[in-house]
Amino acid sequence: xxxxxxxxxxxxxxxxxxxxxxxxxxxxxxxxxxxxxxxxxxxxxxxxxxxxxxxxxxxxxxxxxxxxxxxxxxxxxxxxxxxxxxxxxxxxxxxxxxxxxxxxxxxxxxxxxxxxxxxxxxxxxxxxxxxxxxxxxxxxxxxxxxxxxxxxxxxxxxxxxxxxxxxxxxxxxxxxxxxxxxxxxxxxxxxxxxxxxxxxxxxxxxxxxxxxxxxxxxxxxxxxxxxxxxxxxxxxxxxxxxxxxxxxxxxxxxxxxxxxx
Numbered sequence: 001x002x003x004x005x006x007x008x009x010x011x012x013x014x015x016x017x018x019x020x021x022x023x024x025x026x027x028x029x030x031x032x033x034x035x036x037x038x039x040x041x042x043x044x045x046x047x048x049x050x051x052x053x054x055x056x057x058x059x060x061x062x063x064x065x066x067x068x069x070x071x072x073x074x075x076x077x078x079x080x081x082x083x084x085x086x087x088x089x090x091x092x093x094x095x096x097x098x099x100x101x102x103x104x105x106x107x108x109x110x111x112x113x114x115x116x117x118x119x120x121x122x123x124x125x126x127x128x129x130x131x132x133x134x135x136x137x138x139x140x141x142x143x144x145x146x147x148x149x150x151x152x153x154x155x156x157x158x159x160x161x162x163x164x165x166x167x168x169x170x171x172x173x174x175x176x177x178x179x180x181x182x183x184x185x186x187x188x189x190x191x192x193x194x195x196x197x198x199x200x201x202x203x204x205x206x207x208x209x210x211x212x213x214x215x216x217x218x219x220x221x222x223x224x225x226x227x228x229x230x231x232x233x234x235x236x237x238x239x240x241x242x243x244x245x246x247x248x249x250x251x252x253x254x255x256x257x258x259x260x261x
Contacts, residue, residue, distance in 0.1 A: 044103035045235045049228040051102030055166070056224020058094025061087050062163060063217025067210040085133025089126055092159065096122035109173035118162070125159030132156060164193050167220070174227060179234060182227045189220060 068084025099118045102108040110118060167190035174183035193216055200209040 041103070041107050042235060042239060044107035045231060048102045048108045049232045051098040051100075051108070052224050052228035052231070053098075054094050054101065055098030056221045056228075058091045058096075058098055059163060059166065059224070060217040060221035061091030061094060062160070063091075063213040063220065065091065066160075066213040067207070070210055082133055085129055088156075089129040089133060092122055092126040092129055095163070096126060105173075106176070109169050121159065121162060124155055125162075128155040128159075160197075164190075164197055167193060170224075170227065174231075177231060177234060179227070179230050182223070182230055185223050186227070189216065189223060192216060 065084040065087035068080050069088060096119055099110065099115060099122065102110070102115070104110060104112045104115050108115070167186050171183050171186035171190055174180075174186055196209060196212050196216065203209065
């Protein structure tokens with residue numbers, strides 16, 4: 001009799017200690033509780049969202065000004081060249097502001113040290129664009145031409161090369177965030193920009209190829225806007241999904257007519 005009682009107690013204790021099976025444990029994807037989403041910080045990603053929009057505007061302005069500052073050779077085009085340098089300066093200003101506003105990795109495309117270096121380099125390129133704009137072709141300060149012929153053009157050329165690297169960085173950033181479609185867009189932009197720059201550098205048809213940069217700048221502008229939107233919406237989706245899976249809400253009964261109560 002006592003043995004049967006003991007067996008009954010063992011069965012009841014085993015049933016009490018047994019937990020209901022979690023169906024998410026059978027999943028192999030994001031539904032599995034052991035799979036954590038990408039780290040997200042909505043405040044930092046909001047900053048990156050705003051910075052991407054300003055960065056896209058800056059890249060578009062610099063690209064649009066390339067044929068104006070490099071393709072104008074006649075003296076009659078000197079005011080076109082000056083307007084191009086003004087647009088270049090505004091573009092570099094937007095690039096500096098965009099990089100400053102964006103959060104560092106993992107919620108932004110650049111690590112902290114690279115971000116600081118990009119800001120300092122952008123400020124130097126901004127100043128050099130202003131100087132070269134006002135001294136270019138003896139427009140306003142002709143006696144500064146000799147002093148700025150070596151350093152300032154080199155800084156502007158290096159700044160354009162650095163801007164060509166930004167689409168490659170944004171490609172990797174979108175790939176890390178899981179935005180495959182945007183990553184493919186930035187990859188094509190990076191390849192097109194690099195090929196266009198190399199072709200314009202080492203071929204004789206330079207002036208004709210330079211007019212491809214404004215078209216690329218328009219594409220970059222809209223791609224940056226779309227990327228900023230997708231980064232923000234993806235962060236909201238992941239945040240909502242994480243809280244829905246980890247903290248299920250209480251069951252809410254639907255409203256019923258007063259006569260049914």
